[in-house]
Ligand code: SF4
């Protein structure tokens with residue numbers, strides 16, 4: 001018997017589970033060391049017995065628990081609490097789980113208002129928000145550690161398969177996993193020429209300047225080229241072929257690994273980073289986007305509703 | 314009292330779902346529901362984002378097929394800006410779409426279906442499941 005592992009997905013996209021599969025060849029070795037006892041992406045193990053006639057949610061006991069996705073409704077919460085109860089070590093996998101991820105953008109409106117609006121977009125037929133036998137919504141989207149104790153966080157959208165393999169192997173071997181603690185910039189090979197003459201950042205409507213026949217380390221830093229690149233305020237870990245993933249595709253970082261320090265604020269940190277480079281942060285067109293991946297923990301809140309005057313109406 | 318056959322959760326798909334089949338007193342199907350248990354609301358939270366950022370947001374609609382969302386939103390953004398991709402750009406997109414189809418099928422067959430559908434021993438052992446438990450799963454008949 002290997003080390004038992006239970007896996008669950010909550011308010012998520014299943015990209016984190018695909019990242020587990022993308023471990024590739026080493027996964028075969030890892031599967032010799034662990035036994036999945038529950039993992040909806042691969043196994044048909046049901047919540048209420050295989051016939052669905054049970055009364056209680058059944059998550060089997062496991063040494064390691066992995067949960068992806070954030071918490072946005074009562075079912076997510078119930079499953080998360082069951083996972084915490086049944087697993088000795090609980091890992092939050094992916095930025096949805098660690099910092100709310102993209103779904104936490106909904107916190108700019110709150111779940112109820114956001115879902116209501118989703119069901120009444122200008123180009124869909126009017127219909128009611130379903131309320132029959134679906135779980136009740138929470139007020140907003142939460143990261144896992146806002147609801148239960150989390151032992152290891154492994155951010156990334158999606159997370160790097162290599163780091164998932166490292167964490168699982170480390171747990172099986174009974175040692176601490178080795179995870180990067182730096183920023184995306186610290187792992188970025190682009191050329192930095194010091195404080196430049198860029199005063200404003202621009203929208204990504206034109207490509208960066210680079211010679212496509214030359215390697216990444218010949219390209220000038222994208223932020224120094226005037227593109228909003230969130231490398232300075234984003235946790236390292238995505239680099240697979242030398243450079244950070246997006247940078248190696250010659251596009252700016254959007255912050256998908258969440259803040260460098262676990263409880264950092266990517267929006268405030270980015271404003272600081274821009275200011276210290278002499279760039280006017282007012283040139284950032286959509287400041288809320290800086291919290292695109294980390295809007296839980298109360299960072300993204302509903303905007304105050306502006307009262308319109310009679311003339312504005 | 315009506316009996317409900319509850320399939321919860323539906324596994325190996327993205328889109329957290331539950332199927333509830335309601336039976337009448339004679340055991341015939343009276344009604345059936347597909348409940349989608351979780352809605353993230355991309356339609357709402359892309360509001361206010363710059364259009365060119367949308368393809369890098371909506372690809373997280375589904376981690377099993379992110380390319381399709383990425384490519385179709387690119388098309389939508391082209392429409393907003395009133396531009397058409399160059400012939401090379403167009404070919405590149407088609408190539409991406411084709412690669413995504415290949416990836417999808419491999420993923421579906423080998424990782425999502427095979428471990429459960431066939432008694433291929435190696436696969437089962439790799440996914441930590443005994444042949445016995447697999448047989449039990451395959452013989453599963455809803456008790457009516
Ligand atoms: S972190 Fe990214 S890949 Fe993982 S579930 Fe969330 S959106 Fe999907």
Ligand code: SF4
Nearest residue numbers: 185188221222229231
């Ligand atoms: S700002 Fe972006 S391009 Fe520049 S060093 Fe950091 S990650 Fe690299």
Ligand code: SF4
Nearest residue numbers: 238246253254255256
């Ligand atoms: S460069 Fe930034 S946005 Fe791109 S994968 Fe890395 S952390 Fe994520």
